[in-house]
Amino acid sequence: VAVAALLWCIAALLATGVCGVAAARYKAATAAVYAVALLVSAVALFIGASFLLHGGARSEALTLPLGLPWLGAHFRIDSLAALFLVVANLGGLTASLYGLGYGRHEEAPARVLPFFPAFLAGMNLVVLADDAFTFLFSWEFMSLSSWALVMAHHRRPGNAAAGYVYLLMASFGTLALLLAFGLLAGSAGGYAFESIRSATASDEVSAVVLALVLVGAGSKAGLVPLHVWLPLAHPAAPSHVSALMSGVMTKVAVYGFARIVLDLLGPPLWWWGALVILLGGMTAVLGVLHALMEHDLKRLLAYHTVENIGIIFIGLGLALAFEANAMPAAAALGLTAALFHVFNHSVFKSLLFYGAGAVLTATGERDMEKLGGLIHRMPYTAFAFLVGSAAISALPPFNGFASEWLTFQAILLSPALPQWLLKFLVPAVGAMLALSAALAAACFVKAFGITFLGRPRTEAARTAGEVDAASLVAMYTLVALCLIAGILPAYFIDALASVTHALVGDSLPSRQGLEWLTIVPIEESRSSYNGLLLLAFIAASAGLAAEVIHRWASNLTRKSDAWDCGFPDPSPATQYTAGSFSQPIRRVFGTVVFRAREDVDMPAPGDSRAARLHVELRDLLWETLYLPAAALVGFAAEKLNRVQFMTIRGYLTLVFAALVVLLAILAIWQ
Amino acid sequence: MAVILDLLVQLCQMLIVLALAPLLTGFVRKVKAHLLRRQGPPLLQPYRDLLRLVRKEAVVAASASWVFRAAPYLVFGTTWVAAALVPTFATGLIFSYAADMIAIVALLGSARFMLALAGLDVGTSFGGIGSSREMMIASLAEPAMLMAVFTLSLLAGSTQLSFIAASLQGPETGLRISLALALVALVMVAIAENARIPIDNPATHLELTMVHEAMILEYSGRHLALIEAASYLKLLLYLSIIACVFFPWGVAVSGQGFGAYLAGAGMYAVKLAGGGLLLAVFETAIAKMRVFRVPDFLGAALMLGFLAALLLFVSRVT
Numbered sequence: 001v002a003v004a005a006l007l008w009c010i011a012a013l014l015a016t017g018v019c020g021v022a023a024a025r026y027k028a029a030t031a032a033v034y035a036v037a038l039l040v041s042a043v044a045l046f047i048g049a050s051f052l053l054h055g056g057a058r059s060e061a062l063t064l065p066l067g068l069p070w071l072g073a074h075f076r077i078d079s080l081a082a083l084f085l086v087v088a089n090l091g092g093l094t095a096s097l098y099g100l101g102y103g104r105h106e107e108a109p110a111r112v113l114p115f116f117p118a119f120l121a122g123m124n125l126v127v128l129a130d131d132a133f134t135f136l137f138s139w140e141f142m143s144l145s146s147w148a149l150v151m152a153h154h155r156r157p158g159n160a161a162a163g164y165v166y167l168l169m170a171s172f173g174t175l176a177l178l179l180a181f182g183l184l185a186g187s188a189g190g191y192a193f194e195s196i197r198s199a200t201a202s203d204e205v206s207a208v209v210l211a212l213v214l215v216g217a218g219s220k221a222g223l224v225p226l227h228v229w230l231p232l233a234h235p236a237a238p239s240h241v242s243a244l245m246s247g248v249m250t251k252v253a254v255y256g257f258a259r260i261v262l263d264l265l266g267p268p269l270w271w272w273g274a275l276v277i278l279l280g281g282m283t284a285v286l287g288v289l290h291a292l293m294e295h296d297l298k299r300l301l302a303y304h305t306v307e308n309i310g311i312i313f314i315g316l317g318l319a320l321a322f323e324a325n326a327m328p329a330a331a332a333l334g335l336t337a338a339l340f341h342v343f344n345h346s347v348f349k350s351l352l353f354y355g356a357g358a359v360l361t362a363t364g365e366r367d368m369e370k371l372g373g374l375i376h377r378m379p380y381t382a383f384a385f386l387v388g389s390a391a392i393s394a395l396p397p398f399n400g401f402a403s404e405w406l407t408f409q410a411i412l413l414s415p416a417l418p419q420w421l422l423k424f425l426v427p428a429v430g431a432m433l434a435l436s437a438a439l440a441a442a443c444f445v446k447a448f449g450i451t452f453l454g455r456p457r458t459e460a461a462r463t464a465g466e467v468d469a470a471s472l473v474a475m476y477t478l479v480a481l482c483l484i485a486g487i488l489p490a491y492f493i494d495a496l497a498s499v500t501h502a503l504v505g506d507s508l509p510s511r512q513g514l515e516w517l518t519i520v521p522i523e524e525s526r527s528s529y530n531g532l533l534l535l536a537f538i539a540a541s542a543g544l545a546a547e548v549i550h551r552w553a554s555n556l557t558r559k560s561d562a563w564d565c566g567f568p569d570p571s572p573a574t575q576y577t578a579g580s581f582s583q584p585i586r587r588v589f590g591t592v593v594f595r596a597r598e599d600v601d602m603p604a605p606g607d608s609r610a611a612r613l614h615v616e617l618r619d620l621l622w623e624t625l626y627l628p629a630a631a632l633v634g635f636a637a638e639k640l641n642r643v644q645f646m647t648i649r650g651y652l653t654l655v656f657a658a659l660v661v662l663l664a665i666l667a668i669w670q
Numbered sequence: 671m672a673v674i675l676d677l678l679v680q681l682c683q684m685l686i687v688l689a690l691a692p693l694l695t696g697f698v699r700k701v702k703a704h705l706l707r708r709q710g711p712p713l714l715q716p717y718r719d720l721l722r723l724v725r726k727e728a729v730v731a732a733s734a735s736w737v738f739r740a741a742p743y744l745v746f747g748t749t750w751v752a753a754a755l756v757p758t759f760a761t762g763l764i765f766s767y768a769a770d771m772i773a774i775v776a777l778l779g780s781a782r783f784m785l786a787l788a789g790l791d792v793g794t795s796f797g798g799i800g801s802s803r804e805m806m807i808a809s810l811a812e813p814a815m816l817m818a819v820f821t822l823s824l825l826a827g828s829t830q831l832s833f834i835a836a837s838l839q840g841p842e843t844g845l846r847i848s849l850a851l852a853l854v855a856l857v858m859v860a861i862a863e864n865a866r867i868p869i870d871n872p873a874t875h876l877e878l879t880m881v882h883e884a885m886i887l888e889y890s891g892r893h894l895a896l897i898e899a900a901s902y903l904k905l906l907l908y909l910s911i912i913a914c915v916f917f918p919w920g921v922a923v924s925g926q927g928f929g930a931y932l933a934g935a936g937m938y939a940v941k942l943a944g945g946g947l948l949l950a951v952f953e954t955a956i957a958k959m960r961v962f963r964v965p966d967f968l969g970a971a972l973m974l975g976f977l978a979a980l981l982l983f984v985s986r987v988t
Contacts, residue, residue, distance in 0.1 A: 372793065375735040386737075386787075395780040396773055408772055408816075412823055415983045427979045430820060431972065434813035441779055441812075442805035445786045449801065454793030455733050518767060526828035533768035534751070534777075541754075542747025545896060549724060553892050556727030563731070563888055564794040576790065576798020584806035588965040 002051050003062040003075050006085070006128060009044040013037065013121035017114045024110035033113045034099040037120060041092035044124060048077075048085030055079055056498050067133050074130035074192050079498040080263065083339060084127045084255040087346045091248035092120045094474045095240040098354050101470035102240055105361055111152040112238055119145040119244065123252050132181035132191040136174065139256070143170040143220075146249060149241045150233045162232035169219050169229040177216035177256070180209045184264060196264045206265055210272055213260045214279070220253035222306045223313065224283040225621045230306060231290070235298035235366070239357025242298060246305040247350040251342050254312055261320070262335075262503045270419050273321025277422075280317055281429035284310030284436040286621075289593050292443045292585055293617055295578045296366050297356045300447055301349065304392060307436055308345040311407060312338045314429060318410045319504060321422055328506035329522045330413045335500045336493055336508050337406035343492065344399040344485060348391040351478035355385035358471055359451060362464035368447065368578040373456040377464040382452045384475040389444035391482040394437045397535040399485035402519070404437060405529050406493075409521035439585070446581045455572040487531040490517040579615070586615070594618055676764040679931070683763060684754040686935075687910075691753075691902035692716035694909070694946055701950035716902060720895045728891030731792040741788035742889070742896035745781045749900040752777040753907040757914045759934035760922040761832040770829035771819045775812060778863070778907075781900065782808055789885035800885030803961060807862055807869065807881065810968035815859045817975025821852040822915055824982045831914065839918040851978035853916050858971035860908035862964070864901070867953040869964055881961075906942070909949075913941040 016036045023029040059078035066073040077085070099116065106112055122142030129135035147170065151163040183205050184196045201209065219226035234245045261268070287306030294300040315338025322331035356366070358381040365371055375382040391398035411433070414426040456462040466472075485492050490511035497507035509523050518530040562568045590596035594617040601612040646654070696716045703710020712718075730738065752774045755766055769777065782804065789801035823829040825848070826837035838849075862869045865882035872882070886897050914921060920937030922930040959967065 373733070375737065382735075390780070390783065393779075393783060394776065395783055396769070396776050401773075401776055405772055405776075409829070412820060412829065415824060420984075423983045424980065427817075427820070427976065427983050430979070431813055431817055431976050434816040435809070435972075438779070438809040438812035441783055442809050445783060445790070445801060445805050449787050449790030453735065453737060453787060453791045526833050527770050527823070527830055528767045529770060529773055530768040533765060534773065537751045537754075537765070537768070538744070538747045538777075540747075541750045542743045545746050545750075546743050549892050549896070553724035553895075554727055556891075558727055558729045559732050560729050561731065562733060562792045562794050563729075563890075564792075564796055565887065568794065572793065574795050575793045576795060576802060581790075581798060581802045581805075584803055584961070585809060587962060588806060588810075 001060070002047050003060050003077050003128065005047055006044055006077065006124065007062070007064075007075060009040045009047075010121045010124050010128075012040045013117040013124075016040075017116070017118040017121070020113035020115075020117065021110075024113045029113060030103045030106065030109055031100060033117065034096045034103055037117050038093060038096035038100070040117075041089045041096055041120065045086060045089035045093055048082045048089055051077055052079060052082035052086055052495055052498070055082060057502060061130060067131075067137065068191075071131060071133055071191055073134045074194075075128045075134070076130035076193070077128060079502050080255070080258060081127050083343075083496065083499050084251060085124065087251050087343055088120075088123045088127060088248050091244050091346055091350055092123075094350055094354070094477055095244050097477070098240045098243070098357070098471050098474035101468035101474075102238070102357055102361060104468075106238065108152060112149060112241070115145045115148040115152075116241065119149060119241070122146075123244075123248060126252050127255055130193045132185060132193070132196070135193075135256075136178055136181065139177065140170075140174050142249065142252065143174065146237070146241070146245055147233075149245075150237045152238060152241075153236070156236070158232075159236040162229075162236040166229045166233035169226065173216045173219035173226075175216075176212045176219075180212035180216060180260065183209050183212070184260075193264060200266055203269065206269070209265060210261060210275075213257055214276070217253045217257040217260070218279070221250045221257070221313075222253075222283070222287075222309045223279055224286050224306070224310070225625055227283065227287070227306045228622060228626060231294075231299050231302040234302040234305065235296065239298070239353055239360060242302070242357070243350040243353035246302055246353060247346040250305055250309055251346050254309070254316075254338075254342055258316065258503070262316075268320045268324045270321055270324040270417075270422065273317045273319075273324060274419070274421050274425055276313055276317030276320055277425060277429050278317075280310045280313030280315075281432040282310070283307070283313065285432045285439075286310075286593070288436045288439040288443060289589055292439060292446070292582050293590065293594065295368050297359065297368055297371075297447065297451060298353070298366050300368075300443070301352050301356060304352075304440065304443070305345075305349060307440060308341065308349070308392070310436070311404065311433065312341050312345070314338075314433060315341060315407050315410065318407075318414065318426075321414070321417060321419075322410075323504050325417055325419075327413075327416065328504055330410065330416075331504040332500040332506040332508055333406060333413065333521050334410040335504055336496050337403055337410050339496050339499060340406060340489070340492060341400075341403035344391070344403050344482075347478050347481045347485065348388045348398075348400060351384060351388040351475055351482065352392065354471060354475045354478070355381055355388060358467040358475070359464075361467055361471075363458075363460040365458070365460055368450045370458045371451045371456070371461045372454045372572065372575065373452075373461060374464055375452040377461075378452075378466045380466060380472050381475065384472075384479050385452060386448055387479045387482055389448045391486065393441040393444045395441070397483070397486045397531040397538070399482050399489070402486055402489040402529070402531060404433070406519075406521065407433065409527060412527075413522070442582075442585060446578055450576070450578045450581060454575045457572045457575070487535050488517055489519050489529075489531060493519060586617075590617065593620075595620065673764070679760050680754070680764045683758055683760075684750070686758060687753045687903060687906055688750065688899075690942070691899070691906040692720060694906050694942055695902045697943065698905075698946045698950050698953075701947055702954055705950060705954040716898075720899060723890075723895035723898070724892045726891045728893050730893075731888055734792050734888070737784075738788050738791040738888070739893070741784045741791075742893040742900075744784045746896040746900045746903075748777050748781040748784075749903045749907070752781075753903045753910070755831065756907055756910045757832055757835050757921060758910050759938040760931055761835050761914075763832055766830060766832040771823065771831050771834070772816065772829055774831070775815050775819060778904070779808070779812060785885060785897070788889075792888045794888065796884045796887045800881055800883070800887070803881045804885055807964055807968065810965060810972055811859045811862045814855050814968060814971040814975045815863075817972060817979050818852040818856045818859070821848050821975065821978040821982060824979065825849070831911070835914045835918050835921055836923060838915060839921065848978040848981045849916065851974045851981070853912070855971045855975035855978065856908075856912055856916075858967065858974075860912065861952075862968055862971075864905045864908060866949065868956050868959045869967065871958055909942055909945040910938075913938070913945060917941055
């Protein structure tokens with residue numbers, strides 16, 4: 001029943017998309033499309049959530065006579081799929097709600113309205129797919145519909161290039177997944193997940209499949225070094241779509257990885273875990289360092305998605321390593337940490353993108369250097385963005401801390417792993433995780449402080465106004481979720497129990513056995529965390545301080561000019577900027593990672609020219625990996641170009657030669 | 671009965687840290703003054719400072735938002751909670767399970783986050799320079815601290831401070847290289863996080879070299895009092911952590927008699943005095959370093975902490 005209902009939801013979304021093509025001319029179409037998407041997402045969210053909470057180890061399957069004639073289209077829902085349906089449709093729900101307000105400012109609705117519901121449908125389809133063909137078809141459908149949304153404002157500078165890079169990376173990723181499924185299905189060609197699951201692949205084949213999945217799903221999720229498209233494409237789309245791409249589509253990619261590696265591929269080997277942990281650690285640190293160098297609010301958020309994907313993959317890698325060494329409790333901890341972070345990141349990243357979208361609507365600016373002081377003009381948006389910033393910086397009592405705490409606990413269990421490589425690798429990755437958490441806090445002090453605090457730097461920021469009610473409701477729904485998941489993580493962890501049971505055969509201790517909804521990593525551990533008590537404590541002590549001060553101390557407050565050591569300058573240009581805020585960190589880390597160079601162009605005394613500071617940052621990955629690859633492809637295309645201008649005899653010879661070669665290969669093969 | 675006693679201990683602890691924190695700062699200042707052959711302010715001067723500040727009116731810049739006014743309360747609240755969860759004279763604090771050592775590090779991170787935002791709120795260059803440098807220092811100090819935490823919790827099998835203190839007190843933990851490395855790392859982090867020489871100068875004003883003081887430059891009156899109180903608490907917290915983990919002798923264990931608690935309190939006072947004395951001597955003996963030497967200092971702390979954790983990972987026989 002659940003699968004059929006979900007497929008109806010998807011059909012409704014697709015139909016809405018088709019109607020959107022025709023109706024986009026009318027003014028009411030925007031509201032209608034988003035309202036339908038909102039309703040359908042709510043229904044799908046309800047189905048997914050109830051299956052996750054009550055489904056247990058049950059699964060439901062359905063086959064439709066679509067797709068390949070001898071295969072049909074298989075759909076199935078189990079606890080893992082249900083979890084990601086919840087993530088996808090929660091994102092869809094709030095994005096539609098946000099779109100009700102934000103979409104009214106859209107200058108080209110015909111380029112957004114048809115693809116938005118299609119994109120939602122695509123993500124749901126990927127999660128439901130139960131055979132390789134349906135999976136790949138849905139995956140590509142999701143990629144292309146999101147590509148169309150990235151290209152919605154194709155005339156803005158940079159967007160066309162972003163769309164081009166995205167399309168290339170997406171096709172490349174799908175190609176890798178296609179090959180992976182080909183290897184999994186084997187020569188018998190059993191493309192249904194059922195038969196893939198029951199088949200056992202040799203170690204060599206599994207290794208190749210793992211590498212291909214890391215390329216395929218990793219490029220969609222934003223694993224370093226395949227993350228380059230993400231900070232280009234995510235910000236180019238309209239903000240609610242950016243939120244969906246960053247908050248949800250990267251999670252669908254994580255689902256693809258989890259489904260194939262943890263479910264279909266069979267028992268893992270220990271070095272898979274090592275590889276995934278290493279990639280995750282590198283991704284986390286590099287993502288946050290890139291984000292720190294960024295002044296464009298939406299690109300900064302997109303780079304933070306890269307960082308958080310790294311954190312998620314650290315958890316997944318730990319789960320693989322523990323599972324390979326037959327430590328199910330620890331594997332469940334790593335997996336729970338990763339999956340909880342999947343949920344948390346989808347919540348606070350959507351929230352932050354909605355906040356950035358609100359700033360964009362109110363001021364028309366994404367560049368932080370041209371903003372400032374928005375907390376006075378947009379108090380509600382500012383508060384929501386502050387909560388999102390605290391959550392993504394892993395500060396208690398918000399949800400980001402709860403999942404990072406679990407990841408740290410998983411790392412603390414890993415000295416028991418017998419492999420030497422892991423013994424060296426895991427503490428190093430633990431240090432990288434701690435470093436990325438601390439750098440994320442610095443980055444969000446910058447993002448919030450420069451954008452919302454201080455004095456307005458431009459006229460646009462001075463005259464900005466608060467956004468509409470629909471956008472605010474969408475943001476505050478997510479604010480509430482950030483807090484609830486932070487102070488009551490036990491409920492969310494319990495909901496993940498059936499998923500971890502299905503994948504690694506164990507789960508975290510349930511909240512029933514623990515007082516006050518405390519969470520503990522594993523049964524026999526003596527570590528625990530309780531967000532609710534912590535929040536109560538902070539509120540009590542801060543409240544007590546406020547009470548005592550206001551009862552006994554002077555309540556006089558005087559408004560005055562800023563003190564600033566006696567030299568306050570009324571010009572807002574004297575404030576710290578995003579560039580100057582990140583300068584110390586650029587000097588510490590950037591000189592190594594980005595080969596950062598700073599030149600001061602100081603005019604001679606008497607010269608009235610302004611002094612200039614020139615900063616040069618280099619993206620070494622882009623230079624050493626992508627540019628040579630592009631040059632190689634260009635070179636090969638140049639050489640192959642000759643094939644295009646041959647005589648008819650030449651072509652005939654070529655066809656004949658190809659035929660002979662193929663027949664010869666076949667003869668040798670058999 | 672035991673629960674009531676534990677609750678009482680917890681309450682006592684909350685009050686003790688609050689009452690003792692200004693005294694510790696006053697003591698460090700006094701010792702430093704003596705080492706410099708000065709008379710120095712009286713021991714109780716920090717209390718008087720706080721009282722004077724809360725009696726004055728608060729001047730708030732016109733461009734400040736609610737973040738500026740809320741930050742002192744939140745900073746004070748989170749720091750106080752963090753300090754109350756570190757065992758001082760007795761382990762087995764009843765609420766210690768709510769926040770382990772990772773959470774305490776993160777709580778201090780929350781306080782820093784709010785304070786750095788408050789530094790940016792008014793929109794001055796000094797506030798910005800303070801926030802920016804504070805976050806740069808924290809971005810290295812926090813991982814270093816977490817690495818030390820890793821080391822301790824791997825030894826004790828728990829991230830909870832009560833358990834760590836109890837386990838390191840026990841006979842099964844001898845001297846270990848990892849412990850020594852973690853101690854050095856933690857001391858370095860404590861110096862950096864409390865804005866002490868050589869990282870920052872708590873006594874300086876109107877200099878481009880200041881970090882913490884620049885961040886809170888716009889504060890006055892009751893707001894400044896709360897922030898000062900929070901920084902006194904933070905110094906006490908770090909000394910308490912180092913004392914209870916590396917020098918756990920005399921800490922009363924839950925269930926022991928009243929005498930044990932009294933002895934624990936006495937020992938705690940002695941440890942704090944020792945720590946304060948060492949800090950003052952160290953600060954007098956060393957010169958402040960340039961801001962961009964700080965990453966070297968903290969990078970060394972991070973490496974030491976990492977080495978300590980790595981040694982435990984590698985030496986664990988399974």
